[in-house]
Amino acid sequence: MIPFRAKMIAVLVAVMIFVFILHMVRRKKLKEEYSVLWVLLSAFLILLASWSGLLVGLTRLIGAQSSNSVIFFFGFVFVFLMLLSFTIRLSKAADENKEMAQRMALLEGELEDLKEGVRAGGGTTAPE
Amino acid sequence: MTMKILAIIPAHNEENNIGAVIERLRRDAGGVDVLVVDDCSKDRTREVARHHGARVISLAVNLGIGGAVQTGFKYAVMKGYDVAVQVDADGQHDPTQIRELTRAIEGGSADVVIGSRYLQDRGYKTPVARRAGMLVFSWLTSVICRRKITDTTSGFRALNREVLSFFAEQYPVDFPDSEALIILHRKGFRIVEIPVTMCARSDGTSSIGLVKSFYYPYRSFLGILAALLRRER
Numbered sequence: 001m002i003p004f005r006a007k008m009i010a011v012l013v014a015v016m017i018f019v020f021i022l023h024m025v026r027r028k029k030l031k032e033e034y035s036v037l038w039v040l041l042s043a044f045l046i047l048l049a050s051w052s053g054l055l056v057g058l059t060r061l062i063g064a065q066s067s068n069s070v071i072f073f074f075g076f077v078f079v080f081l082m083l084l085s086f087t088i089r090l091s092k093a094a095d096e097n098k099e100m101a102q103r104m105a106l107l108e109g110e111l112e113d114l115k116e117g118v119r120a121g122g123g124t125t126a127p128e
Numbered sequence: 129m130t131m132k133i134l135a136i137i138p139a140h141n142e143e144n145n146i147g148a149v150i151e152r153l154r155r156d157a158g159g160v161d162v163l164v165v166d167d168c169s170k171d172r173t174r175e176v177a178r179h180h181g182a183r184v185i186s187l188a189v190n191l192g193i194g195g196a197v198q199t200g201f202k203y204a205v206m207k208g209y210d211v212a213v214q215v216d217a218d219g220q221h222d223p224t225q226i227r228e229l230t231r232a233i234e235g236g237s238a239d240v241v242i243g244s245r246y247l248q249d250r251g252y253k254t255p256v257a258r259r260a261g262m263l264v265f266s267w268l269t270s271v272i273c274r275r276k277i278t279d280t281t282s283g284f285r286a287l288n289r290e291v292l293s294f295f296a297e298q299y300p301v302d303f304p305d306s307e308a309l310i311i312l313h314r315k316g317f318r319i320v321e322i323p324v325t326m327c328a329r330s331d332g333t334s335s336i337g338l339v340k341s342f343y344y345p346y347r348s349f350l351g352i353l354a355a356l357l358r359r360e361r
Contacts, residue, residue, distance in 0.1 A: 101189045102199045109185045
């Protein structure tokens with residue numbers, strides 16, 4: 001069995017992480033959209049820390065030798081998913097960035113044409 | 129009816145070449161409009177190009193050659209051009225051959241015309257390793273497209289209105305070589321190659337370094353694979 005003190009510290013840390021993440025979401029430092037996985041993780045951490053039967057049950061369920069490896073396994077899976085989701089979002093952001101830069105460049109060109117038209121003809125119509 | 133033709137020159141720090149390229153285009157290409165897409169150059173590319181009478185569009189961030197060329201496609205669509213020809217800023221493409229490229233499009237027998245360096249031996253020299261890699265990719269592309277394509281990496285291409293509209297929306301900006309051709313083939317566009325002669329580079333060196341020469345084949349395979357796996361939209 002896990003010593004009482006260790007268990008208390010684990011619960012405390014898990015709760016602190018949970019509160020910290022909610023705090024970040026509340027202060028809009030972390031968008032709700034991106035917080036989904038983090039909130040799930042910290043909630044799971046609280047559960048894991050306070051209810052020792054969960055880890056034991058989980059270990060038995062997947063037939064692992066030690067509960068340490070179970071923690072590592074799920075830890076890796078989580079980190080992997082997190083990195084993958086970052087890469088997906090990054091790809092999307094890069095694409096949007098490209099579209100934005102292109103549209104801006106085209107609009108800038110149009111604007112210069114308009115300005116020149118106004119300067120040359122005194123009218124407000126675009127030169128063509 | 130004459131066709132409105134746009135020459136698109138993607139340029140990144142090409143102040144030493146761009147002026148001469150624009151002048152030659154205006155003199156030898158037979159009345160095409162010239163658009164320089166300045167890909168966030170740190171030198172005076174923009175001013176030089178404008179001074180020589182080209183239309184200049186400047187990107188605020190460096191998008192790389194693919195992203196710059198796509199900006200040109202979008203411009204061509206916006207301004208209602210019938211044909212756009214991609215021309216390199218280093219002066220290797222001969223402007224007198226632009227009309228040869230656009231002829232098949234004007235005749236309506238092709239949607240894309242590639243100026244190939246290897247269709248006829250016209251003395252263009254490529255390092256052996258790179259040539260070997262190119263042969264693999266042109267073979268692969270030819271098999272997939274069921275049509276002989278000798279020069280997948282040529283940057284000297286003419287595109288008609290339909291292809292321009294398509295590429296304005298989606299273009300493989302990172303490595304627009306074999307991948308672009310395969311996407312076009314799968315969309316049912318007709319690709320035609322004609323032989324071209326290259327001029328010597330007037331200034332600077334090729335953009336392909338050591339790291340890229342390993343990364344390129346890997347990335348291209350991945351691109352082709354992705355293009356093949358993607359469902360028709």
